[in-house]
Amino acid sequence: MSEYRSQRPEARRLKKVFLIAFFLYSVFRILSSSHASDISIHGFLQGNYSFGTTENPDGDDFKWLEERFQLKLDASRGPFHLFIKTDASFGHIDDEADIEIREGYADYTDAKWDLRIGRQIITWGPGDLIFINDVFPKDYEAFFSGRPLEYLKKGIDGIKAGVYPDFASFEIIVIPFFEPNDYPDSKRFFMFDPMPAVTSREENEPSATLENTELALRVYRDIKGFDASLYLYRGYFRKPYMIPDDLINPTKITLRYPELSVYGASLQGRALDGVLSLEAGYYDSREDGGGNDYTVPNSQTKFLIGYQRQFWEDFTVGLQYYGEYMHNYSEYKENQPSGFPLDRRFYQLATIRLTQFLMHQTLKLSFFSFCSPSDGDYMLNPEIKYSFADGIWAAIGGNIFGGGEKWNQFGQLEKNDNIYLQLRYEF
Amino acid sequence: MMRYLIVLAVMLLPLNAFAFTGDEIMKKSQAVFLYPGKDFKARVMMKLISKAGQERIREMAMLRKNYGEAGGDQRYFIYFFQPADVKDMTFMVYKYPAKDDDRWLFVPAINMVRRIAAQDKSSSFVGSDFTYEDISGRDIEDDAHAIIREEKLGERDCYVITSAPKAGDVDYSHKLSWIDKANFLPLKEEYYAKTGEIHRVFTADEIKDVKGFPTVTKRTMKNLKTGHRTEVGFVKTDYDIGIEDSLFSERYLKQAPRKWIE
Numbered sequence: 001m002s003e004y005r006s007q008r009p010e011a012r013r014l015k016k017v018f019l020i021a022f023f024l025y026s027v028f029r030i031l032s033s034s035h036a037s038d039i040s041i042h043g044f045l046q047g048n049y050s051f052g053t054t055e056n057p058d059g060d061d062f063k064w065l066e067e068r069f070q071l072k073l074d075a076s077r078g079p080f081h082l083f084i085k086t087d088a089s090f091g092h093i094d095d096e097a098d099i100e101i102r103e104g105y106a107d108y109t110d111a112k113w114d115l116r117i118g119r120q121i122i123t124w125g126p127g128d129l130i131f132i133n134d135v136f137p138k139d140y141e142a143f144f145s146g147r148p149l150e151y152l153k154k155g156i157d158g159i160k161a162g163v164y165p166d167f168a169s170f171e172i173i174v175i176p177f178f179e180p181n182d183y184p185d186s187k188r189f190f191m192f193d194p195m196p197a198v199t200s201r202e203e204n205e206p207s208a209t210l211e212n213t214e215l216a217l218r219v220y221r222d223i224k225g226f227d228a229s230l231y232l233y234r235g236y237f238r239k240p241y242m243i244p245d246d247l248i249n250p251t252k253i254t255l256r257y258p259e260l261s262v263y264g265a266s267l268q269g270r271a272l273d274g275v276l277s278l279e280a281g282y283y284d285s286r287e288d289g290g291g292n293d294y295t296v297p298n299s300q301t302k303f304l305i306g307y308q309r310q311f312w313e314d315f316t317v318g319l320q321y322y323g324e325y326m327h328n329y330s331e332y333k334e335n336q337p338s339g340f341p342l343d344r345r346f347y348q349l350a351t352i353r354l355t356q357f358l359m360h361q362t363l364k365l366s367f368f369s370f371c372s373p374s375d376g377d378y379m380l381n382p383e384i385k386y387s388f389a390d391g392i393w394a395a396i397g398g399n400i401f402g403g404g405e406k407w408n409q410f411g412q413l414e415k416n417d418n419i420y421l422q423l424r425y426e427f
Numbered sequence: 428m429m430r431y432l433i434v435l436a437v438m439l440l441p442l443n444a445f446a447f448t449g450d451e452i453m454k455k456s457q458a459v460f461l462y463p464g465k466d467f468k469a470r471v472m473m474k475l476i477s478k479a480g481q482e483r484i485r486e487m488a489m490l491r492k493n494y495g496e497a498g499g500d501q502r503y504f505i506y507f508f509q510p511a512d513v514k515d516m517t518f519m520v521y522k523y524p525a526k527d528d529d530r531w532l533f534v535p536a537i538n539m540v541r542r543i544a545a546q547d548k549s550s551s552f553v554g555s556d557f558t559y560e561d562i563s564g565r566d567i568e569d570d571a572h573a574i575i576r577e578e579k580l581g582e583r584d585c586y587v588i589t590s591a592p593k594a595g596d597v598d599y600s601h602k603l604s605w606i607d608k609a610n611f612l613p614l615k616e617e618y619y620a621k622t623g624e625i626h627r628v629f630t631a632d633e634i635k636d637v638k639g640f641p642t643v644t645k646r647t648m649k650n651l652k653t654g655h656r657t658e659v660g661f662v663k664t665d666y667d668i669g670i671e672d673s674l675f676s677e678r679y680l681k682q683a684p685r686k687w688i689e
Contacts, residue, residue, distance in 0.1 A: 361554030
């Protein structure tokens with residue numbers, strides 16, 4: 001069992017200050033160098049507003065209400081490349097300004113290998129908003145509250161090495177600093193809580209030690225026209241699990257991230273007049289071999305089948321079917337404390353995506369839906385996006401949740417329907 | 428001896444008079460228009476111009492490599508400079524004449540490479556008036572080609588070829604092409620709608636010699652129905668530059684190599 005310590009806000013702030021200082025120094029070094037060659041600066045101004053159709057738990061009406069300025073700095077010199085993407089935002093709900101380094105890394109590129117060090121976004125697997133082997137951190141609050149899709153992905157602070165011999169390509173990722181998923185804020189979102197009366201909560205993240213360092217490996221190559229990948233991961237669940245100090249009279253809940261290993265594979269290629277995707281993964285919950293410990297999840301096998309096809313010009317349909325099978329289910333059932341909801345042995349989820357471009361691809365109508373055949377809950381996301389001119393666009397959409405039980409993934413979000421507006425000027 | 432020569436000359440005469448069939452001309456045209464060199468690069472500036480005059484820019488670096496003979500497989504690598512919302516996006520196509528393409532798109536904001544469905548080669552390329560087929564060519568075997576006349580287009584002597592799709596897989600009934608007799612480049616094409624009117628018109632507006640390959644460096648496709656048109660200019664065009672096979676890979680889609688992207 002690894003050692004945990006709580007990462008206090010001050011520690012996070014310190015890490016942030018350190019990162020900003022490091023990158024400002026790097027920028028300064030590159031800009032001041034007399035041979036600096038390629039430097040480009042781009043970014044955007046954005047307004048992002050999301051109106052909840054039901055009042056939030058704290059009485060507010062908005063799920064998201066902010067203006068944001070992003071600056072992307074790209075600098076290259078010989079085999080070196082530096083990229084920094086910084087967001088400055090002002091949120092009106094809490095009247096708070098924030099500066100955030102979304103990505104900030106240095107690359108070194110050689111003929112047969114490369115290296116990327118710093119904060120970077122990594123996306124693995126062929127799934128469309130369903131992630132099996134993409135074990136990297138995500139921001140579900142952003143996703144559910146109508147922010148642009150790119151805010152679903154959070155960067156990792158680590159090192160990625162790429163090695164490219166002729167027979168296959170390798171991505172090796174080392175993450176010393178654990179980063180959990182972000183879930184919706186309980187002030188803005190109604191969500192299921194099995195122990196709402198216990199307000200004393202402590203979050204324990206894996207500390208940044210050598211032993212706790214996360215490792216991820218992807219090996220990929222072409223197999224008869226299909227993109228084939230193998231994945232390995234050794235790290236942690238990014239979703240916290242609750243441990244009450246006492247089951248009968250709990251006074252305090254500790255949130256922790258159990259140990260996880262994932263072994264998986266995926267295939268994607270042209271088939272049946274469309275694109276076919278297959279993905280599977282075994283989630284080895286390393287702290288719960290027998291399924292007897294209710295404070296850690298059981299091991300699971302997850303799989304995904306996806307199919308995408310263009311039916312007529314600029315109209316594409318994407319369908320996915322996803323299944324999650326829990327191992328040692330009878331042990332799980334026996335040990336789950338009463339009052340806690342019981343997960344199914346076999347969880348299923350289906351998605352549909354419809355996309356139609358019009359007016360020289362400047363107008364995009366889209367519809368995406370999650371729907372669980374096993375739990376009966378759903379999420380619907382219709383959206384209209386229009387590009388007024390090069391680099392100026394607006395999107396209006398909605399997130400609608402419902403069905404199932406009050407603890408299901410989308411069912412618990414039933415009272416959080418929202419209508420959002422995204423406006424952006426990119427330069 | 429003289430007698431044999433005369434016989435030979437007589438035998439050659441009619442052959443010479445009908446030197447090429449429509450198929451042969453279109454094959455030659457495809458080779459010089461879409462397959463010159465072992466590989467090719469250009470910085471492509473596309474202007475999408477609406478009937479009302481509103482312009483949108485699509486600026487990209489395009490790299491191509493041939494695999495096999497003219498008319499065979501090709502690979503394309505495209506990097507977008509403009510507009511700003513697609514900057515750093517890359518797009519890769521493995522083109523096969525007899526079957527559907529393989530296409531991949533890289534979305535930099537989430538660092539994701541994704542295959543995209545590509546059944547319809549007559550779909551618009553990035554919203555322009557050009558289709559995927561206009562960019563990378565259509566299989567010669569898919570159409571029945573015939574010479575209908577020979578005429579001058581401006582100063583140039585041309586063959587006028589009609590090409591009718593053998594299967595009803597496209598939204599036009601046939602195409603007329605004005606093929607320059609001297610270099611076999613298409614100088615003009617008219618796409619006829621099934622109703623008989625001209626739907627789209629292609630014109631080669633500027634031709635330059637690049638490393639001995641006559642190259643259409645300015646072209647326009649105009650949609651007569653909507654009044655929308657797309658003007659394309661090639662700069663920094665080059666051939667036989669030694670593009671490696673490894674360029675056409677996920678690795679470089681995610682990190683476009685600066686030596687080729689300019």
